[in-house]
Amino acid sequence: MDYTRNVEALKEGTVIDHIPAGQALTILRLFKLDQLGQRVTVGFNLNSRHMGAKDLIKVENVHFSDTQANELALFAPHATVNVIENFEVSKKLHLESPEVIEDIFSCPNSNCATHNEPVKSYFYVKSSQSGTKMQCKYCEKTFARDMVAVIE
Numbered sequence: 001m002d003y004t005r006n007v008e009a010l011k012e013g014t015v016i017d018h019i020p021a022g023q024a025l026t027i028l029r030l031f032k033l034d035q036l037g038q039r040v041t042v043g044f045n046l047n048s049r050h051m052g053a054k055d056l057i058k059v060e061n062v063h064f065s066d067t068q069a070n071e072l073a074l075f076a077p078h079a080t081v082n083v084i085e086n087f088e089v090s091k092k093l094h095l096e097s098p099e100v101i102e103d104i105f106s107c108p109n110s111n112c113a114t115h116n117e118p119v120k121s122y123f124y125v126k127s128s129q130s131g132t133k134m135q136c137k138y139c140e141k142t143f144a145r146d147m148v149a150v151i152e
């Protein structure tokens, strides 16, 4: 069996590269990439000249929307999203932090209305030199990005 070819070659799909090591599973779950019925190849802790270690995801026959690419930016700001068509990179998606993000993160404030009422979480995203911050629309508190976890 040509193992290398089987793993490496992707005719149509998406390759997400330069994911911070340890984030690939979160991204798989977030975008439900494992539930699409498509072939998914995930690499953990691959060598990266720039990052030391990185994760990588390849998904066959799936193309990311700009919205998804922007959501991805919150988990992997320096990731590259390559669109593969006919075995070649046809496009690289530019990742930009979204201005708002809905229904993905849970508000860290335990007194926040989102924990008791049937509303979707909603954050304003603010990126600056000192890092990304997220402000909850409901309790209006602002949190550093890494303080805010994905809804389980």
Ligand SMILES: [Zn+2]
Pocket (backbone or CB within 6 Å): 107, 108, 109, 112, 113, 114, 136, 137, 138, 139, 140, 141
């Ligand atoms: Zn809140």
